[in-house]
Amino acid sequence: MTRRPVHVAKNDGNRLCAICRGKACEWYVYARKIESHNNTDYVVITMQRDHAHTCSQVLDQRWLTSKWLVERYLEKIKANPHIPLSAIRQCVDEEFGLKVGRMKAYRARDTALEGIFGKAGRQYRKLFDYKSELERTHPGSSVHINTYYHRIILHAVVPFQCAVDAVDPKGDAFSLSDERSKKKITMLDVVRANTFVAEVLGLDPREVSVPVVGGHAGVTILPLLSQVKPACSFTKEETEYLTSRIQNGGTEVVEAKAGAGSATLSMAYAAVKFADACLRGLRGDAGVIECAFVPSQVTELPFFASRVRLGRSGVEEIYPLGPLNEYERSVKSVVSLEKAKKELGGSIDKGVSFAKKFQA
Missing domain, CATH: 1.10.10 (Arc Repressor Mutant, subunit A)
Known part of the structure; x- marks a missing residue:
């Protein structure tokens, strides 16, 4: 590679013309397609006399x-x-x-x-298909899909997305009774968002607050970087980098451990942090606000993660998403609210369907 801004000016399938767009550079080449030894090659017909570029190399390719x-x-x-x-x-x-x-x-x-x-979310959803296939091919066998709980004051679920919508904090099939006590935490994603944003801003993660909405699998995880506190702004490249890293934080840890473990420490920290928030709410402290995946009317989906206020009776108030920037709204963005809802809707349907079968 010459690191020159070479541009293909013409290519009609049989003839090709390439020129250099470097400043005052007259380099060019004309070539024609030929068939040889069952391969398609190009033979140079005309080329700039000394074959050399007169422009400087560029790093932007x-x-x-x-x-x-x-x-x-x-x-x-x-x-x-x-x-x-x-x-x-x-x-x-x-x-x-x-x-x-x-x-x-x-x-x-x-x-x-x-x-x-x-995608990770779709891989997890296949677990239900595997379960059905095992039951079909092994009549009389019992096949169970488990989620795991860290028992503190609440059951902090660190699950795969579709199981969140099928299981309540007690491990029973989901019902709509006492909805305010059911809080599926997304604190793990919030902890990662605070950490990664703090790295970019050069701040202590404890001084940063990033609301994370949606769900807990791949593109369903939507960090609202437009609502970061302290207030700041990010370029498109920084936004894409941070969003991707927050969504794939778990994978990053697994790869760093070469498959020998997962993000257990961050899970534990997130569980303790959320448990502390619940305890403060039970004590009657004012203004205890965290993100949680709850039955919600914030969007058209029956469940959605957003900022909630915790109190003595559990979730006492669910806040709207607030103003979103163009990147968070646009369907053309790598990640957006619409894409998150579309993916999350499929996970919810799968989880609810599983719960109904379980209850039957």
Whole structure:
């Protein structure tokens, strides 16, 4: 690679013309397609006389996108799903002499793994299909899907998304009685959001508050970066980086541990932090506000995570989402409220259907 801004000016399938868009650079090449040895190649017809560029090299290679990286290194990622980002960046450097950013390599690996294994939420939803298939092929067998609870004062569920909607804090099939006491926490996502945003802002995570709404799987996790406290603003690139990292925080820990463990410490910290908030609410403290996944009318979905006020009787008030910025609203964004609701709706339907079968 020459690190020059070469542009394909014409390519009609048989003829190709490429020029350099570098300042005052007259480099060009004309080529024609030929058939040889069962392969399609191009032969150079005309080229700038000394074959040399007169412009300077550029570091910004716009063709070097995460999509291109996926196409180039898909087999390598498939062979090693835990391939370090540094290894992908090193491959690009060694093969093409180009530098690729850590976030671009991360997006490429994440996209490749999603194509290979499917989205996390959809993988979890397949558990119910596996259960049905096991019951069909092994008549008389009992197959159970369990969620796990950290028993403090409440049952802090660290589940897969669709099971959240099927199970109440006591582990019984979900019913609508005493809804205010049912609080499926999203504190784990809030803890990660506060930590990652604090890193970017150079602050203590305890001084940062990021509301996280939606659900607890992949794109259903929607951090409202427009409502961060203390107030701040992020570029589009920073927003995409932070959102992706918050959504994939658990995967990042699993990969760092090379599959030998999960994010157990952050789960425990989130559970304790939420339990403390519940205790303060039971004590009658004013203004105890946290994010929780609850039966809600904030959106058209029957369940949704948003900011709630905790008190002596549980969830005493559910707050609206508040003003969203263009990135959080736009369906064209990598992540948006509409995309989160669409994915979450499928998980809720699956969980509720499972609960009804369980009760029957």
